[in-house]
Amino acid sequence: MPLLVGPDTPLRRGVSESLRWCCTCGARSQKGGITLVIQWEGSRPCPRFPSRPPFCDLGGVPVRAAPKQFGNPSVSRAGVFRVIQGPEPPPEAFDESHRLRTMIRAVVFDVGECLVDETREYGTWADWLGVPRHSFSAAFGAVIAQGRDYRETFQIFRPGFDLTEEREKRAAAGQAEWFGEEDLYLDVRSSLKELRADGLWVGIAGNQTSRAGGILRTLNLPADMIATSDDWGVAKPDPAFFMHVVREAGCTPAEILYVGDRLDNDIRPAAAIGLRTALIRRGPWGIIQQDDPEGDRVATMRIDSLAELPTRIAAFNAAMR
Numbered sequence: 244m245p246l247l248v249g250p251d252t253p254l255r256r257g258v259s260e261s262l263r264w265c266c267t268c269g270a271r272s273q274k275g276g277i278t279l280v281i282q283w284e285g286s287r288p289c290p291r292f293p294s295r296p297p298f299c300d301l302g303g304v305p306v307r308a309a310p311k312q313f314g315n316p317s318v319s320r321a322g323v324f325r326v327i328q329g330p331e332p333p334p335e336a337f338d339e340s341h342r343l344r345t346m347i348r349a350v351v352f353d354v355g356e357c358l359v360d361e362t363r364e365y366g367t368w369a370d371w372l373g374v375p376r377h378s379f380s381a382a383f384g385a386v387i388a389q390g391r392d393y394r395e396t397f398q399i400f401r402p403g404f405d406l407t408e409e410r411e412k413r414a415a416a417g418q419a420e421w422f423g424e425e426d427l428y429l430d431v432r433s434s435l436k437e438l439r440a441d442g443l444w445v446g447i448a449g450n451q452t453s454r455a456g457g458i459l460r461t462l463n464l465p466a467d468m469i470a471t472s473d474d475w476g477v478a479k480p481d482p483a484f485f486m487h488v489v490r491e492a493g494c495t496p497a498e499i500l501y502v503g504d505r506l507d508n509d510i511r512p513a514a515a516i517g518l519r520t521a522l523i524r525r526g527p528w529g530i531i532q533q534d535d536p537e538g539d540r541v542a543t544m545r546i547d548s549l550a551e552l553p554t555r556i557a558a559f560n561a562a563m564r
């Protein structure tokens with residue numbers, strides 16, 4: 244599957260070179276003693292300079308170095324590069340004057356605890372482990388509050404627990420993870436529908452299995468795109484996940500509002516790519532992280548219900564005019 248290459252995506256050539264750069268605007272960094280500025284052939288514009296040559300959405304494709312064009316005298320080199328997981332782009336990759344006059348045109352939603360109430364999911368995991376649901380939930384909250392990966396909860400009850408393996412076992416036993424219409428938060432359908440009626444592009448993209456993506460598609464939600472981390476081969480908080488969001492929305496990052504319940508997995512990494520963000524206060528992370536000062540500092544807006552979004556976005560856009 245093609246991987247997205249965007250501003251400041253790090254690449255690996257062989258095993259020794261890891262590079263960061265924006266192919267179009269020239270923002271670049273250096274690792275391993277080598278600096279390259281590469282002009283990509285592709286179909287998407289640089290968010291910072293949309294009128295300049297586009298960057299490429301293919302991984303492992305031939306590239307040509309253009310050091311003179313971009314005023315970089317250090318190295319001229321061409322080759323085949325493979326995209327690897329990358330860190331956040333640097334602040335210079337953003338153009339604040341552009342952001343300050345950019346309205347929200349697309350809204351992309353996280354899935355768990357943003358659209359889907361995961362009470363059933365984790366309740367059935369507790370059942371699968373053979374532990375009381377209340378105990379599992381308490382341990383889950385403690386793990387989150389300590390800033391640890393929620394998957395460590397499983398290790399508390401069963402050391403060595405392999406989530407991927409256990410998912411397969413559950414499916415084989417006819418107890419696969421599942422959610423349905425009744426697991427959607429009550430504000431989901433009406434809010435997404437209203438946002439689309441307002442002319443906004445609506446997407447759904449979360450850390451989910453392909454199986455969950457299939458379930459989401461059967462729900463016939465009012466959305467222009469439904470995608471999962473499994474579909475893209477990269478998961479939040481990896482910046483590459485949000486680059487996929489940018490590509491699918493067909494907007495610049497500042498024109499996209501990403502809505503999620505987690506500061507660590509949704510809001511911080513989306514903001515680092517330049518997306519606008521809405522932090523919703525619900526679900527375990529939403530409650531436990533609600534007093535983190537970054538909630539106010541990093542998120543573009545904070546909400547208690549998706550039903551607030553049409554009005555909040557309209558007000559935001561009105562202020563940009």
Ligand SMILES: [Mg+2]
Binds near residue numbers: 503
């Ligand atoms: Mg979530």
